[in-house]
Amino acid sequence: MINHHRRRTALRKILQREGKSLSTADIHTELCRWFNDFSLHVKTTLRDLEALTEAELVTQGETGSDKKSKYWKTGRGSFDLTLSPTEAMTLAAIFDHAERFGFPPHTVQLTKLRECATTEITKHSKRTVAWTQQITSGTRFTLLKPGKYDPAHLDLIQGAILDDASLEVTYLPRDAGGVECIYLLKPLALSYQDSNVYLSAYVLEEQWPQSDPPASDTYRGKYSSNGPKSMCALMLHRMVEVKTSWQKIPGPASYDFNSFEVQKHLMTIHGESPIQLKLRLSPNLHNRLTENPLAEDQVVVQYADDRWDLSCTLHDTQGLRLFLLSNAGDIEVLAPPVIRAHVRETLRRAASVYAGD
16 A cells, blocks of 8 residues: 555646646546556545645646646745754845846746745744845946846757757847848856856757858857857856757767866867966055955965055956956956056057047
8 A cells, every 4th residue: 555645745846847837637646656556546646735735835727728627836944944043044145145146037937946945944934024024145346137037948958958958049149231141059057157057068960041151250159150060158047949959969978067178169269278467456456355255276466565566377358358357457467468568558449539628
């Protein structure tokens, strides 16, 4: 005999796995398959569902095509999860951070988990103030609004990654005159950065509306693929259509998301090898970078009464250059020469723009 505890645990897992409302008959069929026991009676399943509803582990779902049947879905307490109050606060902060930085569609997908965390906070907090006033996240930098994408595209990509499947993606490359290109690709990983979502993928084939692909000197990467049989990073909000493909595309032999080969498409890295960075800092940046180092091997020594020299090893990335330019009044780049020249020339161009004031 299968006791009621095992049956009810299985019922909850079936509803969690499906992620939608199911009829009593459909749930019962899945339960019989779960235990490979078709002698179970549907009335027993119905009693179990009603008992789970009383415990708020299951709730009445939306009516489906079978108007005579009851429908069920997971309830507020549907997670087999125990959170301490402090763990719940950490989880709530993660949700808040994700929502602030451009990912509300993703937090909506996890509403029940978020409710589980907030319930624990409310239950254990002795303060009367709303929990939303106790946890927050933010940044000093101006946040750009996220690019708008179709959430259904993200669902298809996530499913393809889990199923090791291939996709056919209609894409809108930048600086291509508004034409759309079709990529047959293998989705490998998703990256959430700068309020946007990027897909790391291996493109097998491209189909352009014209007979010829873009000229060889056309800038590609991130705003389009890097060509057939190559890795790339594509922006989710530039995807016009996403469809699953019947073709089986083998991915790269050794795919590592943190490798230089993958990261250079996502982060814009100048050069394959790390650089030896040397900076001269004002008191303001000395204070900031001693509390928040640029790298693990960072060393800071005093150069003069109000100047400090910093040295460290890291990659020459777009992010590093933006940081140096945004703090140009408090930082002098001493080395390497290529970054010093980049900062100098960028500041010269900026000064010429404002020269007429």
